[in-house]
Amino acid sequence: MTNIIENIREQIRSIVRKALTVAAEKGLLPEMAVNEIFIETPKEKQHGDFSTNIAMLLAKQAKKAPVQIASILIDNMDFTDTYIQRAECAGPGFINFFLETSWLYDTLKIISREGEDYGRINIGQGKKVMVEFVSANPTGPLHMGNARGGALGDCIASVLQAAGYDVTREYYVNDAGNQIEKFGISLEARYIQLLKGEDAIEFPEDGYHGEDIIDHMKDYIEQYGDKLLDADPETRRRELVNFALPRNIERIKKGLEAYGINYDVWFSEQSLYDSGEFEETINFLKEKGLLYEKDGAQWFRATDFGAEKDVVIIRSNGLPTYFASDIAYHRNKFVKRGFDWVINLWGADHHGHVARMKAAVAAVGVDPARLDIVLFQLVRLFKNGEIARMSKRTGRAISLDDLLEEVGRDAARFFFNMKAAGSHLDFDLDLAAKQSNENPVYYVQYAHARICSMLRLLESEGISVPSAEEVDLTLLTASEEQELIKKLAEYPEEIRISAQTLEPSRLTRYVTDVASLFHSFYTECRVKGEEEKLMKARLLLVSATKTVIKNVLDILSINAPERM
RNA sequence: GCGCCCGUAGCUCAGAAGGAUAGAGCGACGGUUUCCUAAACCGCAGGCCAGGGGUUCGAAUCCCUUCGGGCGCACCA
Numbered sequence: 001m002t003n004i005i006e007n008i009r010e011q012i013r014s015i016v017r018k019a020l021t022v023a024a025e026k027g028l029l030p031e032m033a034v035n036e037i038f039i040e041t042p043k044e045k046q047h048g049d050f051s052t053n054i055a056m057l058l059a060k061q062a063k064k065a066p067v068q069i070a071s072i073l074i075d076n077m078d079f080t081d082t083y084i085q086r087a088e089c090a091g092p093g094f095i096n097f098f099l100e101t102s103w104l105y106d107t108l109k110i111i112s113r114e115g116e117d118y119g120r121i122n123i124g125q126g127k128k129v130m131v132e133f134v135s136a137n138p139t140g141p142l143h144m145g146n147a148r149g150g151a152l153g154d155c156i157a158s159v160l161q162a163a164g165y166d167v168t169r170e171y172y173v174n175d176a177g178n179q180i181e182k183f184g185i186s187l188e189a190r191y192i193q194l195l196k197g198e199d200a201i202e203f204p205e206d207g208y209h210g211e212d213i214i215d216h217m218k219d220y221i222e223q224y225g226d227k228l229l230d231a232d233p234e235t236r237r238r239e240l241v242n243f244a245l246p247r248n249i250e251r252i253k254k255g256l257e258a259y260g261i262n263y264d265v266w267f268s269e270q271s272l273y274d275s276g277e278f279e280e281t282i283n284f285l286k287e288k289g290l291l292y293e294k295d296g297a298q299w300f301r302a303t304d305f306g307a308e309k310d311v312v313i314i315r316s317n318g319l320p321t322y323f324a325s326d327i328a329y330h331r332n333k334f335v336k337r338g339f340d341w342v343i344n345l346w347g348a349d350h351h352g353h354v355a356r357m358k359a360a361v362a363a364v365g366v367d368p369a370r371l372d373i374v375l376f377q378l379v380r381l382f383k384n385g386e387i388a389r390m391s392k393r394t395g396r397a398i399s400l401d402d403l404l405e406e407v408g409r410d411a412a413r414f415f416f417n418m419k420a421a422g423s424h425l426d427f428d429l430d431l432a433a434k435q436s437n438e439n440p441v442y443y444v445q446y447a448h449a450r451i452c453s454m455l456r457l458l459e460s461e462g463i464s465v466p467s468a469e470e471v472d473l474t475l476l477t478a479s480e481e482q483e484l485i486k487k488l489a490e491y492p493e494e495i496r497i498s499a500q501t502l503e504p505s506r507l508t509r510y511v512t513d514v515a516s517l518f519h520s521f522y523t524e525c526r527v528k529g530e531e532e533k534l535m536k537a538r539l540l541l542v543s544a545t546k547t548v549i550k551n552v553l554d555i556l557s558i559n560a561p562e563r564m
Numbered sequence: 565g566c567g568c569c570c571g572u573a574g575c576u577c578a579g580a581a582g583g584a585u586a587g588a589g590c591g592a593c594g595g596u597u598u599c600c601u602a603a604a605c606c607g608c609a610g611g612c613c614a615g616g617g618g619u620u621c622g623a624a625u626c627c628c629u630u631c632g633g634g635c636g637c638a639c640c641a
Contacts, residue, residue: 042583042584043587044584044585051584053583053622059621091583092584137641178641179640182640206640295639296639297639299639308637309637312639315639316639317639319639322641323641348569348634348636349635350635350641351568351636352568352637353641354568355568375568377569377635378634378635418589419578420577422569423569423570424570431590435603438590438591438603440589440590443603446601446604449601449603450601450604453601457601497580500581503580506578509578516589519604519605520604522600522601523605523606524605526599526600528599529600563601564601564603
């Protein structure tokens with residue numbers, strides 16, 4: 001698909017390279033080594049549409065003043081068959097390029113032709129990438145951190161898809177190990193307490209204290225009564241875990257589906273043990289001499305790969321740590337399943353694990369640059385201007401389900417993607433639930449609905465969106481029209497940068513800008529009732545705007561309403 | 565103590581790879597509707613980019629340092 005801005009940048013690079021060659025041939029400049037020519041977009045309109053700092057960078061090599069180099073280059077530029085109209089030297093030696101307006105009209109043609117594919121690019125070239133996110137322990141409900149990680153991870157995945165990667169969304173289910181033990185013990189304690197009274201057994205201090213554990217056991221007793229009271233504890237715990245765990249996983253799945261997240265793979269930690277891959281991985285490390293014994297435990301030499309400390313992977317009681325299965329899991333991702341690139345989303349409180357995870361990946365023979373870990377800061381909820389921890393309705397910690405009930409999926413997803421992952425996020429529940437202009441979600445959705453309403457009205461009068469060929473786009477000369485088109489032209493670039501920086505928050509800002517420019521256009525320029533040629537040209541612009549807003553909202557998995 | 569993240573307008577935040585006069589939104593104030601959705605638009609105000617040093621043609625951005633906030637530093641996950 002077409003990224004017109006990238007094409008223009010390429011035109012400029014080529015013009016500059018040719019000018020350098022020509023100037024050298026004429027003896028005006030020496031032959032110089034030029035690595036890359038940076039093309040920037042100036043903030044000030046008077047500085048043109050694009051600019052380059054090449055003259056400043058070459059000053060030393062050329063032994064000439066930047067301004068002098070710039071004007072030599074400009075004199076030797078050839079703009080034939082490009083969108084460039086003219087170039088100027090400005091400031092300390094910038095070369096500013098001004099474009100023919102035809103590039104704007106071509107942009108509209110591209111959008112009209114590509115439709116829902118507009119914005120898709122192919123920097124990924126089909127490379128296999130896995131985005132693993134949320135992966136919360138299935139021992140309880142999803143919380144706000146999971147909600148942010150979910151919105152972020154899902155949008156990163158969508159952005160990468162739009163950028164041409166072959167994306168797999170994955171949830172790692174921690175259905176083995178210590179926390180499952182604790183889960184079993186907690187369930188068992190509640191089971192006994194429910195049947196024999198609070199005092200019959202003391203609830204373990206480090207157990208899961210949530211109400212949901214009690215709910216599970218109430219349901220279990222309702223179905224199966226007290227048949228496990230006399231069973232041996234191990235069987236009893238296994239039975240209770242087998243009852244509650246699938247229920248939790250199912251609930252998590254449902255909750256995430258309601259949130260608009262659909263995983264390709266739910267990967268079970270336990271399966272690593274069942275398949276023998278866990279053992280295989282440990283043996284692999286052993287053979288490589290990367291394990292040693294100390295204090296009765298098995299340690300992994302993470303420091304050999306740049307981590308700060310070595311890490312225990314088999315405890316002295318013989319049980320593996322979480323990190324041990326994580327090594328096997330990541331070996332599975334890269335070696336067994338052949339992903340070119342793996343992105344994990346972790347809460348920022350896990351940042352201490354980044355170095356050791358990369359060390360582990362390196363240890364199993366994979367370039368750690370193929371693993372990216374996106375850390376996101378934790379979330380504070382605000383309600384009535386105060387920090388909210390508990391839901392008034394349920395009296396429990398606010399869960400993803402509560403959030404969706406309170407503000408809805410669109411607002412939740414939009415808000416979580418408004419800010420960069422690394423910044424702390426204050427989530428204002430009142431604002432997110434508000435149906436007014438203070439709420440940025442509605443601002444964007446309203447622009448879409450407004451367009452749809454306009455198109456409906458015109459359609460009812462027999463006027464439909466024309467094809468780009470039958471329209472005289474040069475009639476679009478108002479600044480509101482041209483600013484809007486420029487913004488629409490940037491969309492493929494936004495996808496590119498979001499993909500490269502793994503920051504989908506750019507897109508919420510971008511689509512807000514599009515909406516804003518559209519609203520300005522709408523106020524200044526009428527469509528219906530204008531002279532027919534102008535009306536058709538504007539109609540095409542309106543339709544292109546709708547396409548872009550819809551495409552962005554699709555990536556964010558936010559509804560683009562036709563009426564509001 | 566060591567390490568990671570953060571500090572930009574009253575509030576919440578943008579300023580990818582160093583660029584020309586630092587931007588939005590919200591809030592405040594003042595305007596706009598016989599006309600395609602006013603959930604909108606326009607105008608105005610608001611800043612020593614936490615402080616101090618460096619690096620260079622050029623720094624909010626890179627390096628050092630101080631201060632302030634958050635989070636890590638388990639045979640938990």
